[in-house]
Amino acid sequence: MPHSLQWLGPLLAGQFSDQRVKLIVSTLGKCEKYWSGRCFQVLKEEKANILKIGKVSTFQRDVMINEILRRSQKQIDKSFDLTQKLTDPHANRSNPLYISILVNEMKHFGGYQAAHSDVELLSNFVDEMLQNTNVPQLLDIIFRRLERKFVLPPLKQRYSLGTCVQNNLKLSAGNDTRKVKHGCKCSR
Amino acid sequence: MALCHRRKDYECRVHHIEPGSLVLLPGETSASLVVHVCSESEFEVVDHAQAIDCSTGDSKIYLLRPSLASKVLKTIWASKEGLRITKLLDLLNKELTGDLCVQSENLKLEQQHIHPLLAAMHRMMSRNYGLFNLVHESVCRAVENWYFAFSSYRPDRAHFPFSGCFRTHVPLQRKRVAEQNCAWVHKFMA
Numbered sequence: 001m002p003h004s005l006q007w008l009g010p011l012l013a014g015q016f017s018d019q020r021v022k023l024i025v026s027t028l029g030k031c032e033k034y035w036s037g038r039c040f041q042v043l044k045e046e047k048a049n050i051l052k053i054g055k056v057s058t059f060q061r062d063v064m065i066n067e068i069l070r071r072s073q074k075q076i077d078k079s080f081d082l083t084q085k086l087t088d089p090h091a092n093r094s095n096p097l098y099i100s101i102l103v104n105e106m107k108h109f110g111g112y113q114a115a116h117s118d119v120e121l122l123s124n125f126v127d128e129m130l131q132n133t134n135v136p137q138l139l140d141i142i143f144r145r146l147e148r149k150f151v152l153p154p155l156k157q158r159y160s161l162g163t164c165v166q167n168n169l170k171l172s173a174g175n176d177t178r179k180v181k182h183g184c185k186c187s188r
Numbered sequence: 189m190a191l192c193h194r195r196k197d198y199e200c201r202v203h204h205i206e207p208g209s210l211v212l213l214p215g216e217t218s219a220s221l222v223v224h225v226c227s228e229s230e231f232e233v234v235d236h237a238q239a240i241d242c243s244t245g246d247s248k249i250y251l252l253r254p255s256l257a258s259k260v261l262k263t264i265w266a267s268k269e270g271l272r273i274t275k276l277l278d279l280l281n282k283e284l285t286g287d288l289c290v291q292s293e294n295l296k297l298e299q300q301h302i303h304p305l306l307a308a309m310h311r312m313m314s315r316n317y318g319l320f321n322l323v324h325e326s327v328c329r330a331v332e333n334w335y336f337a338f339s340s341y342r343p344d345r346a347h348f349p350f351s352g353c354f355r356t357h358v359p360l361q362r363k364r365v366a367e368q369n370c371a372w373v374h375k376f377m378a
Contacts, residue, residue: 097324097326100311101311101312104311134326135324135326135327135330136326136329136330136333137330139312139326139327139330139334140330140333140334142312143207143257143261143330143331143334143335144207144223146208146257146305146308146309147207147208147255147256147257147258148208148221149308150256150257150302150304150305150308151208151210151253151256152253152254152255152256152297152301153253154210154238154252154253155251155252155253155254158212158250158251158252159201159204159250159251160201160248160249160250160251161201161202161204161205161211161248161249161250161251162201162202162248162249163247163248163249164213164214164247164248164249165229167213167214167215167216176234176235177223177224177232177233177234178220178232178233178234179226179230179231179232180213180220180230180231180232180233180249181229181230182202182205182229182230182231182249183229184202184229
């Protein structure tokens with residue numbers, strides 16, 4: 001367990017004497033505060049060579065975006081300035097997984113446009129995605145696309161699911177989504 | 189608003205209302221696509237292009253097409269170490285023919301139905317020795333939040349032969365246990 005890492009310092013010190021390098025990697029944002037915690041102190045006392053790898057830099061982000069796009073023989077115009085869009089107070093947008101998911105999803109813009117005719121420009125599409133500031137929220141958009149694109153054949157017979165209590169509850173003006181209430185309150 | 193009287197027998201069909209399923213609502217002549225489940229008794233739909241021959245005369249909600257993405261992701265989420273494609277197909281077909289009582293051959297899932305979906309999800313899925321699994325905790329959390337927000341996975345439903353492959357916790361319980369463990373670890377680390 002992390003709180004009993006005392007054994008790690010001497011072990012690493014021994015390994016460093018052979019000029020070998022050990023990496024301890026954590027991608028958790030919460031770990032930032034532990035740089036001054038007990039684990040760090042244990043390593044520091046043993047004079048281990050510690051290299052902190054922080055958030056993704058602008059240069060690393062550019063390389064990452066270009067590399068992902070290059071794999072599918074695509075590139076993004078410099079005027080689009082995706083890096084600037086990703087430079088945001090929200091630290092989660094610097095997360096490599098977030099960047100990877102966003103850029104990969106951008107490649108599906110054509111298919112998304114077919115499903116959501118209101119989104120005509122790539123920049124609008126990207127802005128809409130960037131409103132989701134963390135990975136799970138971003139994945140919700142991908143789930144929506146997958147639900148529409150990959151479908152089963154329709155049932156030959158309609159299958160009754162329950163009684164509808166209220167239909168056509170409009171959510172807001174200009175929104176095509178409607179809310180429906182059904183009669184069952186079981187926990188499903 | 190009545191409670192579901194068949195809850196004990198797990199015959200309540202409302203769990204088939206999930207994001208991506210196509211339903212027919214009372215008095216309407218076109219299908220509606222479920223886009224979000226908001227609560228235990230509410231969900232959101234958008235109009236779908238598919239026209240229906242005639243509207244229903246009653247006040248029932250009818251399922252026209254189950255959601256493939258939802259069923260695949262929920263089943264893979266529930267597996268402990270991933271699922272082979274043959275087992276995944278077996279489970280999905282059992283659910284469709286057993287739970288949904290679909291007798292028609294047109295809904296028997298074959299590899300060609302789910303291969304394109306699995307290929308499209310390859311960035312969020314790992315494939316080790318043929319076992320498909322969700323690749324990252326963030327993906328697991330997204331599946332929990334999107335598909336299990338107001339429903340649970342029932343390992344006892346049609347999965348008895350493979351029960352050893354499935355988690356025993358429903359998502360909300362699992363989340364609570366994970367949060368407790370996390371808080372306990374952080375307390376010692378800080």
